[in-house]
Amino acid sequence: MDTESINAIESMSLVHSGAHYFSRLEQIIADAKTEIHIQIYIFDEDETGSRILTALKEAALRNVKIYIVLDGFGSFSFSSKTISELKEMGINFRFFSPMFSASSFYIGRRLHNKVIVSDAKTVLIGGINIANKYRGTERELPWLDFAVELNGKIGEPLQEFCRAVYLKKERKIIPIVSIPEEGYVAFLQNDWLKRKKEITGAYIKSIRNAEKEIIIVGSYFLPGRKIIQALKIASKNKVQIKLILSGISDVPMVRRATCYLYAKLFRYNMELYEWNHSVLHGKAMVVDGKWTTIGSFNLNNLSSYASVEMDVAIYSEQFSKEFQVLLSDIISQSQKITPETLKLKSSVSSKLINWFSYRMTRIIEIIVTYLPYHRFNN
Missing domain, CATH: 3.30.870.10 (Endonuclease Chain A)
Structure with missing residues (x-):
């Protein structure tokens, strides 16, 4: 790991599953001006997923570049119709290791990340997928999970990393980021x-x-x-x-x-x-x-x-x-x-x-x- 430190954090906050996480995610998408990266294991097309998709489509209409990578197993149910709609709007989409291809049935290595980066500045990272069970319903509490929101130049190397994942290019080392007078x-x-x-x-x-x-x-x-x-x-x-x-x-x-x-x-x-x-x-x-x-x-x-x-x-x-x-x-x-x-x-x-x-x-x-x-x- 690169040990070079940079002072690049404007704010950092703990986020928990439920409305707290998804209200932050929707706001991050709404505030995006140039580029959004989403890399996630499960993206369900339920009420919660539909709200996020709507927000992403609205961002695309504002000419925000959007890159989505979903795991081919975790998001296996993600519909081809929705994928076509996203691509027609200019949203870049691909599966990580699709379960089926022309030559094989594939289990193996899975993309388990839950990472969102917006405008190379805002990062939302944790264990929360995009689905009703993580948001909760009137009848059921959300699955208990956590994430961290970070803002500042810290997002620059992570956005570069996410772009490399999407494009299947070599992934550069992400530097450690210092917290002035405290840690990293x-x-x-x-x-x-x-x-x-x-x-x-x-x-x-x-x-x-x-x-x-x-x-x-x-x-x-x-x-x-x-x-x-x-x-x-x-x-x-x-x-x-x-x-x-x-x-x-x-x-x-x-x-x-x-x-x-x-x-x-x-x-x-x-x-x-x-x-x-x-x-x-x-x-x-x-x-x-x-x-x-x-x-x-x-x-x-x-x-x-x-x-x-x-x-x-x-x-x-x-x-x-x-x-x-x-x-x-x-x-x-x-x-x-x-x-x-x-x-x-x-x-x-x-x-x-x-x-x-x-x-x-x-x-x-x-x-x-x-x-x-x-x-x-x-």
Whole structure:
């Protein structure tokens, strides 16, 4: 990673899923004057997606250049009719690794980023996709997730990066951006085929170097050996470790697989909390109230070795403390899982289901991660 720093941040704010995120996104599109980049895993054509599409079409009528890259699997349902309409309006659109092509059926590497850049100045990055479930409805709360909005020259290198992704060109290193008198902001990438392991490395280093407290929000929490080893070291160093995990999941087998790990996690003196008010989709960590990462990266092997991921890492006591307050409120609304409560609700059949789910999930991860494929230039 380039260590050259630039003073380029005018403002930085935490954004959470629901109306908060989507009102910001609509305003960013409405304010755009020259160029918008959207790279996202899921873009549903429901009420929420339709509102964003309308905003993008209005921006196109203002002669704003728009580039959209959607994942070919996550946004598989995105209609050809809508794609034609967008292209007719001059909006640049393509799928990242389409599921089907003339020569193959393709699973492999997926674009899991959730990144929006406007006018090389405004950045919205996190784990939130464009769909009703992330906005919420009258009957259901939004899936719990987070993003960060940044404004300033920090957007310039990220816009250049997004343009290179769209055009399938070489992607330049994104520089670290300094926060005057406080710390830094870094855009971290994971793309195993491109030898990018920055997010995994940052998690491991930050966990190992923790001194007091680690709070992790972990949807689809199935960390690999290196992350588990880092958490074990932190535990031995008397670091307080709190995990906010899914009580409700859109992938029940993965939740069951995570439950299989609970006994091991308790051996390392971790505090476990399950969020039961909506689906937990967030991927974030705060270390010692100083260092925060938020983004698309899940603590599992799919994010480590298969998907293309992007997180923002922020070394800022002010920002981290603000996020910590929100996480403390989430913890207060979550169900604490203890060895005693786990024992009470763990029947022989549930233990067997958890074990089976864990083994099957690991097998699926291996198949998807290492399935041979040749599309290296997406």
